[in-house]
Amino acid sequence: MLGGLAYDGAQILNAKRAASSLALEAARAGAQAISTESIYQGEGNVTVDPTKARIAASEFLGPNDEWSISVRGDTVSATVRLTQPLRVLSMLGIESRRVTGHASARAIQGIDRGDYL
Numbered sequence: 316m317l318g319g320l321a322y323d324g325a326q327i328l329n330a331k332r333a334a335s336s337l338a339l340e341a342a343r344a345g346a347q348a349i350s351t352e353s354i355y356q357g358e359g360n361v362t363v364d365p366t367k368a369r370i371a372a373s374e375f376l377g378p379n380d381e382w383s384i385s386v387r388g389d390t391v392s393a394t395v396r397l398t399q400p401l402r403v404l405s406m407l408g409i410e411s412r413r414v415t416g417h418a419s420a421r422a423i424q425g426i427d428r429g430d431y432l
Contacts, residue, residue, distance in 0.1 A: 319403030327412050330399035334416030337376060338395040342420035344371040345384055345391035349422055361389050361424045392419040 348367035365386040372384045372393060381396040395416045401409055 323401045323403045326401070327399055327414060330397050330412070331414040331416065334395045334397045334414050335418060336416070337397075338382075338393040338416040339418035339420070341372040341375050341382065341384065341393040341395065342391045342418045344375045345369070345386065345393065346389075346420035346422045347371065348391075361422045363389060363391055363422050389422045390419055391422075392417070 345368035346363060348364050348371050350362045350364040350367075363386050368386050368391050369384050372382070372391075376382050376395065383394045385392045397414050397416075398411050399414060400411045404410075
């Protein structure tokens, strides 16, 4: 029984890691959705287009249980919630466990001229 509990615990930790990785990649995908207005203004401030960021994140995350995206200026934050079924604890009436991963990514302006090299 103790080995089974350790197995379910490891499955929960793996699901938590997967949720965090999905959140990080979704935030990165969203942070790449740069607002074209901020590029053409040439002020050096990059902002993210919230609509494009949500579309990019939804294309990346697709059928996952539950997720959310928020955009503030140049930062995209993503939260992903997954449900991990439990094999051993299900015998005790605990069928599954919800885990959450959260991550943020910032859009930054890269090198735009060769004289920085």
